[in-house]
Amino acid sequence: MFLDELFTMTDVNYDTKIHATPIHRHKAAGEVEEEALDVDAEGIEREEHTPLSALTVESKREAYTRAHQNVAEGNARAWYMNGYITIRADSRSQLDEDAEKVKRKLESPPAKCVPVAPGNSQHECFMSASPFGDDLYNEKASPARERIVFSGGLGAIFPFVSMSYDEMDGIRWGRNTHTDEPVYLDLFDRGTAPHIITIGMSRAGKSHFVIEALAEWFLDRDDRTLIVCDTQSGFGDLTNLCDGERIVIDSGQPINPMHIEAPPEEYWGEEDDMADGPASRYNKADIADEASGGYNPFAQKTDEVAQLVVSLTQAGEFMAGEDGNTSNVSIGDKYKTARYIAGMTYRRAGIKEDDLSTHALPSPTLDDYIETAKAMYDGISEDSHTVGGTTREIENRKKHIDALFTGLLEVIGEGRFTHLMGEGSNSLLNEDVRMAYLDLQQFAGDANVEKSIGLQIALSQITQKIKQAPGQTIFMIDEAHVLYGSKRIVRWLERASREWARYEACMWSVSQSPEEFVHRLDSVSSGQENKRQVIREQTSMRQVFYSPETDVETLSKFGLEPGQINTAKNELTPGRGHDHSESLIQTNDYDGWIRTKIETLPLCADKSETTGEQEEDKLSELLEVGGVGRTYGKQLSAEGIETPEDLLATDPGAMLSITTASASEVDHWLESALEITSGETVSKPTPTPEPESEPGSVGEGDAPSGQAASVEQSETMETSEASTESKTTSATDTSQSNGTGPSATGSASSTESVEITDVEGIGNIYGERLSAEGIETCSDLLDADQETVVSITDASSGEVGRWYENAKADGDGVAAADGGSPNDG
Numbered sequence: 001m002f003l004d005e006l007f008t009m010t011d012v013n014y015d016t017k018i019h020a021t022p023i024h025r026h027k028a029a030g031e032v033e034e035e036a037l038d039v040d041a042e043g044i045e046r047e048e049h050t051p052l053s054a055l056t057v058e059s060k061r062e063a064y065t066r067a068h069q070n071v072a073e074g075n076a077r078a079w080y081m082n083g084y085i086t087i088r089a090d091s092r093s094q095l096d097e098d099a100e101k102v103k104r105k106l107e108s109p110p111a112k113c114v115p116v117a118p119g120n121s122q123h124e125c126f127m128s129a130s131p132f133g134d135d136l137y138n139e140k141a142s143p144a145r146e147r148i149v150f151s152g153g154l155g156a157i158f159p160f161v162s163m164s165y166d167e168m169d170g171i172r173w174g175r176n177t178h179t180d181e182p183v184y185l186d187l188f189d190r191g192t193a194p195h196i197i198t199i200g201m202s203r204a205g206k207s208h209f210v211i212e213a214l215a216e217w218f219l220d221r222d223d224r225t226l227i228v229c230d231t232q233s234g235f236g237d238l239t240n241l242c243d244g245e246r247i248v249i250d251s252g253q254p255i256n257p258m259h260i261e262a263p264p265e266e267y268w269g270e271e272d273d274m275a276d277g278p279a280s281r282y283n284k285a286d287i288a289d290e291a292s293g294g295y296n297p298f299a300q301k302t303d304e305v306a307q308l309v310v311s312l313t314q315a316g317e318f319m320a321g322e323d324g325n326t327s328n329v330s331i332g333d334k335y336k337t338a339r340y341i342a343g344m345t346y347r348r349a350g351i352k353e354d355d356l357s358t359h360a361l362p363s364p365t366l367d368d369y370i371e372t373a374k375a376m377y378d379g380i381s382e383d384s385h386t387v388g389g390t391t392r393e394i395e396n397r398k399k400h401i402d403a404l405f406t407g408l409l410e411v412i413g414e415g416r417f418t419h420l421m422g423e424g425s426n427s428l429l430n431e432d433v434r435m436a437y438l439d440l441q442q443f444a445g446d447a448n449v450e451k452s453i454g455l456q457i458a459l460s461q462i463t464q465k466i467k468q469a470p471g472q473t474i475f476m477i478d479e480a481h482v483l484y485g486s487k488r489i490v491r492w493l494e495r496a497s498r499e500w501a502r503y504e505a506c507m508w509s510v511s512q513s514p515e516e517f518v519h520r521l522d523s524v525s526s527g528q529e530n531k532r533q534v535i536r537e538q539t540s541m542r543q544v545f546y547s548p549e550t551d552v553e554t555l556s557k558f559g560l561e562p563g564q565i566n567t568a569k570n571e572l573t574p575g576r577g578h579d580h581s582e583s584l585i586q587t588n589d590y591d592g593w594i595r596t597k598i599e600t601l602p603l604c605a606d607k608s609e610t611t612g613e614q615e616e617d618k619l620s621e622l623l624e625v626g627g628v629g630r631t632y633g634k635q636l637s638a639e640g641i642e643t644p645e646d647l648l649a650t651d652p653g654a655m656l657s658i659t660t661a662s663a664s665e666v667d668h669w670l671e672s673a674l675e676i677t678s679g680e681t682v683s684k685p686t687p688t689p690e691p692e693s694e695p696g697s698v699g700e701g702d703a704p705s706g707q708a709a710s711v712e713q714s715e716t717m718e719t720s721e722a723s724t725e726s727k728t729t730s731a732t733d734t735s736q737s738n739g740t741g742p743s744a745t746g747s748a749s750s751t752e753s754v755e756i757t758d759v760e761g762i763g764n765i766y767g768e769r770l771s772a773e774g775i776e777t778c779s780d781l782l783d784a785d786q787e788t789v790v791s792i793t794d795a796s797s798g799e800v801g802r803w804y805e806n807a808k809a810d811g812d813g814v815a816a817a818d819g820g821s822p823n824d825g
Contacts, residue, residue, distance in 0.1 A: 002110045002156050006085075008178035009105065012098045013088045017128070019135045019146075020154055021080040028071045028078030031148060036064035070150065079154055082138060082146040083113075084129035116145055165594065169220075171213050173543075173585055174596030183596055185587060188472055190540035192588055193501040197536065199514035199558070200545025200583070205575025206510050207478060209583070209598050211238050214476060218242055218435060223471030227428075227462060229438045230478040233634055236437070244435030247428055247458075257308050257420055257457050258342075258366060259429065260301050260351065261464040262359035263503070297467070298353040300499065302346065304460045305369070306339035307488070311453050312420075313338075313408045329403035337400040345372040366420050370405075377401050420457075428461050431468065438462075440482075459492055466505045473505040481513035484532070485799055494531035497538040509535075514550055518557045544584045546574040559586060564593050573597075622647070626672035627665055629758060635659040644673035665764065754778035760806040766793045778807045 006016070023031075070076035085102060089095035106113040118125035124136040138145050165176065170184030187194040200206050215238055218226040226242065228235045239246050313334060343353075349364040380397050382389025428436050438458055466473050483489045497507055511517070517536055542558050547568045555565045564584060575581035575598075584593045621643045622633045636642075639658050641650055647669060655666050756776055757767035770776070773792050775784055781803065789800050 004178075005105045005108065005111065006102065009101070010178075010180045012101055014098070014102060015086045015088075015129065015131075017084045017086075017131065017133075018157060019080075019082055019084075019128070019138065020149075021146075023078045023080060023148065025071060025078070028148060029068060032064060032068045032071060032078075035148075036061065036068060067150070077151045079149050079151070080144075080146045081149045081154060082135070083157075084125065084137075086126070086129045163590075165590075171217050173213070173594075174209075174583065174598035177582065177595045177597050183585070183594060185541070185585070187474070187506050187541060188504055190587055190589055192540045193497065193538045194504070194506040194541075195497055195501075195535075195539040196506065196508050196541040196543065197517060197539050197558070198508070198510045198543040198545070198583075199517070199550070200512065200547050201549060201574070202512045203574060203576035204512075204545035204547070204572075205581025205583070205598060206512070206545050207234060208575055209581065210476060210478070210508070210510055211235065214238065214474065215241055217474070221471070222434075224434070225465070225469040225471070225473040226435045227438065227465065227473070227475045228436075228478065229440060229476065229483075231440045231482050232479055233439060234478065239435065239437040242435040244437055245428070245430075245433045246437045246439060248439045255420060255457060255461070256363060256365050257460065258301075258305055258345070258369065259363045259461070259464060260297075260346070260359055261429070261467040263297065263356055263467050296353070297356070297359065298343075298346070298351070300463070300495070301460075302339050302342040304456070304463075305342040306335050308453065308456055308460075309338040309342070309369070309404070309408060310334050311456060313404055313406075329400055333400050334404050337397075337404050341369060341373050341376060341401075344376065345369045348372060370408075373401060373405060428458075428465055429468070436465075455489070456492075459489070459496075463496065463500075466500060466503050469503065469505070471504065473500075473503065474508055475500075475505065476508040476510065478510045480509040480511040481516040481799075484509075484511070484516040485795065490531050490535075494534050497535045501538075514547065514558065515554050518554050540588045542586050544568045544572075545581060546572040560584070560593070567595070624676060625669050627668045627755075627758065629760070632659050632661055632665075644676045647673045648677065661764075754807075756781060759803055761799065761803055766795060769793045781807050 003016075071078050085106075087095060087098050087102060089098050103115050105111065106115050118137065121137050121140055124140050127133040128135050128137040164181060165173075165183040165185055166181075167184050167186045167189060169189075170186040173183040173185055175181065176183050187196060198206055198210065214226060214228070218224050219242065226244070228238065236246070238244075310331065345364045345368050349368065350358055350361050351363075352358045376385055377398060379385065380394050382394070385397060386393050428438075440455065440458075462475060466475070477483060483493065493507070500507060509517070517532055536557070544555070544558065544560065544564075545568075547555065548570065550569070552565055555568060560568060568584060572582040572584070572595075573580060580597055580599045583596050583598060585596060586593045622628055622636060622641070625644055625647060628636070635658055636647070636655070641647055641655075641658075647655075652663070652666050652670065655661070655669075656663060659666075661669075754777060755767075756762060756770050756778065757764055759778055759781065762770070769792055770781070770789070775781055775789070775792075781789070786800050786804065789795075789803070793800070795803075
């Protein structure tokens with residue numbers, strides 16, 4: 001639409017009138033030919049004077065040649081066309097200003113129109129611009145003010161207004177920056193799977209938008225279910241607003257991993273009753289035919305149970321000192337055996353693969369699973385649980401069961417997973433829970449086997465929750481790159497993305513690392529599926545916030561063209577430091593991308609800042625304790641432990657249950673807290689004042705720390721840059737006056753003083769792996785090659801990159817404190 005820039009103006013009051021008169025084919029061909037002759041004559045004249053300018057004439061000649069062929073030999077329709085614009089304003093000055101705006105829009109690309117002043121024909125021009133007026137101005141003008149266009153040119157004018165995005169039950173995505181109209185789009189009305197991916201740099205405005213959008217969507221109707229999953233503890237306010245249930249996945253809550261839910265009753269009918277409606281997608285042929293790719297909830301659940309049992313087996317073997325491959329039985333053979341036993345266990349409980357109504361029966365438990373395995377072991381014979389009934393097959397079957405349960409019984413005997421035995425209880429599956437917040441902060445950056453088992457169970461429960469939901473469900477994953485770093489979780493997400501649409505369930509992935517969605521999980525060979533690509537292809541909506549650091553190739557895989565990539569990298573407004581943010585959104589059923597403005601409500605902004613300040617105040621004393629850190633600090637503070645004294649007064653066993661720390665970490669906290677309270681020197685670096693500064697005085701060119709912080713937050717960019725320069729000069733002067741001041745060696749010493757486990761995101765498991773290779777401090781990490789760190793820890797490259805950023809920030813923070821600059825608050 002070449003008049004798009006005109007039709008999307010919202011600050012000018014104007015009307016547009018287009019006159020179009022069809023021309024007979026032969027007449028149009030003749031007029032095009034005459035104009036082509038004029039172009040030829042112009043070309044000859046230009047070649048005589050300036051050969052270079054004749055090149056532009058050649059392109060015109062080619063255009064007229066194609067036009068003549070289209071109208072004379074093809075099916076193109078030709079029209080005489082011209083247009084009129086009427087501008088209205090409250091004052092003469094405003095009218096002149098608005099007229100100039102419209103003129104610039106018309107003259108600039110892609111329109112490149114030629115505005116013509118009416119001269120002495122004001123009345124005729126005004127009549128021609130009226131909605132039902134004839135083209136009097138053109139009839140009077142000589143020569144006629146009109147041009148020949150073809151149907152494509154005429155069609156490119158329409159529509160005169162931009163498309164309106166106002167879908168009932170839609171989520172509010174902000175305001176269209178072209179029209180200033182609100183954009184409401186329904187995730188569940190896109191014609192395909194209702195999944196969405198939201199990407200953008202940290203602090204671009206993603207979380208703020210998602211929280212507001214989800215709250216508005218969930219509270220609008222009573223039949224909606226909302227589940228949010230986060231590793232940063234950032235959705236507590238949303239949970240409180242929605243009267244939701246906060247569930248901390250800590251691998252200790254009694255739970256039945258074999259619990260299975262039946263789909264709603266409308267999916268239970270016989271084939272003859274399933275001609276219409278959603279139940280037609282669940283007929284018995286589909287359910288029984290897993291090999292053909294049909295949906296099979298029974299097979300899905302037995303697969304989940306088998307994966308869990310194999311994981312438990314591996315955990316038990318590691319605890320027993322084995323290498324994870326007992327009796328040389330492959331993981332594949334263990335999985336097949338575990339899945340076969342799972343199917344037998346469900347069938348013994350009356351739950352059948354081809355009868356969804358039986359899925360409403362009481363679910364079996366892991367105790368029943370073990371009993372079934374024992375019965376199978378004792379009952380294996382040539383007539384039972386075998387194909388050929390040979391002696392070798394019988395021996396192999398028993399060997400596989402032995403290998404499977406050596407580790408399983410070991411881990412259960414240790415008492416580590418006894419909460420998985422019995423019927424258990426899970427508030428997520430409570431029918432009264434419509435909103436649930438799965439707090440996964442202990443999984444951030446931690447690949448511990450026990451915790452990955454807890455995450456497996458949590459995800460399997462989400463599928464069961466979706467099956468019992470009365471209406472639409474949104475499952476939102478914030479910091480989704482954490483989960484996408486696990487091959488096992490990616491397999492689960494890929495399968496869920498294909499199957500959840502049957503239950504009107506949306507998977508909403510939000511991440512600051514878009515490369516996690518496009519990088520291949522494995523090398524893809526013939527017949528091997530790229531599961532991340534499948535997840536991306538299953539999304540019907542994509543949303544992009546400000547992404548200056550994301551490479552062009554990654555953005556292009558999300559469907560952005562070069563112009564939109566430039567917008568995402570350079571033009572979108574990030575949320576941080578502004579009263580609004582901007583994003584680009586695209587749906588499968590609309591062409592192009594929509595640029596939206598997402599406004600921040602003042603109340604939300606103030607509340608966020610106040611909450612952050614209060615949280616800093618509450619944690620300030622606790623963070624002085626060596627090794628506590630922000631994650632453990634939040635867990636302790638939630639239970640009223642906010643000072644070193646509170647820490648010493650708390651039973652160590654209670655702290656182990658409150659937090660996800662190990663016993664050695666708790667011992668370290670207590671030692672550090674004791675040093676602080678007894679007045680001894682604390683190993684953790686703390687800010688020291690300038691030796692030459694008098695108490696309460698401020699040196700020349702310096703500012704009190706509180707004032708400096710205020711200037712950094714509220715002044716303009718120039719002021720901030722000046723403050724930075726002032727800080728740099730101050731640090732340099734101090735170094736020069738002291739000879740060997742802290743600024744000369746502060747960076748190295750500060751990073752050396754920060755232990756590797758104190759770097760945000762590393763945690764104890766990764767920390768132990770790094771320490772085993774001699775990487776024990778922040779400085780060691782910064783000196784190490786990133787690829788080496790990836791191979792040592794098995795973490796994703798994106799995750800390791802964030803460790804380096806956090807390590808640099810930790811080093812800078814300690815260096816500033818050691819430097820003692822008066823401007824550092």
